[in-house]
């Protein structure tokens with residue numbers, strides 16, 4: 001983390017800043033070294049001057065208004081002395097060049113302002129989506145208590161595992177949604193089954209096993225959750241085909257559901273449930289290891305076991321709540 005910023009994001013921003021600086025330098029050097037003279041060469045000289053707009057607009061898109069202004073100041077600090085030295089005493093040409101700089105500033109400032117507004121609007125949409133997801137989790141939590149903390153922990157662990165497996169931001173976002181809402185279909189399970197303290201009868205189990213499909217139906221009605229519905233529908237499938245509701249096996253099970261399955265079992269084992277005591281960290285990892293190839297995709301189980309222990313412990317050992325920021329950071 002750099003100043004509270006994830007490493008990957010800091011690296012991306014540094015690369016973008018370097019691209020902008022490099023472009024500004026290349027264009028400046030090209031413009032100065034291309035002589036003013038015969039028409040074809042002069043055309044290149046003028047074209048290079050116009051190209052200043054490229055790093056300025058890139059700065060606006062990548063860094064918003066502040067980035068655009070920094071790029072504009074850098075461009076102006078070079079360009080104004082060049083105008084004064086190279087076109088000394090040529091008032092009409094000076095006016096022409098000043099006009100060029102004004103064009104850069106108007107374009108850069110407008111681009112930066114519009115990009116800033118767009119990003120703010122996207123953040124609002126993301127916050128609205130997050131609120132809708134948490135409302136669904138809360139609705140289930142109101143009936144079956146303690147599901148909210150479990151849902152938030154498995155989302156956080158799923159994201160860590162997904163990143164370790166190299167999932168791109170789109171897949172991470174879907175995984176995050178699916179993990180958070182995996183049991184939302186339990187809303188459709190009657191109280192006398194969902195809240196029953198003793199073991200379920202076989203007919204009650206038949207009903208309980210329908211919750212992945214109930215969840216899928218709920219999420220498929222929401223356009224931005226349609227892809228997450230696939231994870232919800234298959235979160236109880238097992239790698240060897242003995243899971244439910246469809247008995248899918250291996251790669252037939254969506255990748256997100258295979259990732260989630262490992263995390264879900266690990267979290268369930270390490271927390272007390274009505275039907276079992278919490279087991280220790282090492283014992284839970286042994287269970288994951290033993291079930292690789294049967295319950296779990298072996299490659300995913302291996303990736304989970306390779307995660308940093310202190311990171312996993314931090315998530316499971318406290319009443320860990322993922323800040324809204326984490327899911328918002330899973331960029332579109």
Ligand SMILES: [Fe+2]
Pocket residue numbers: 182183211235236
């Ligand atoms: Fe479930």
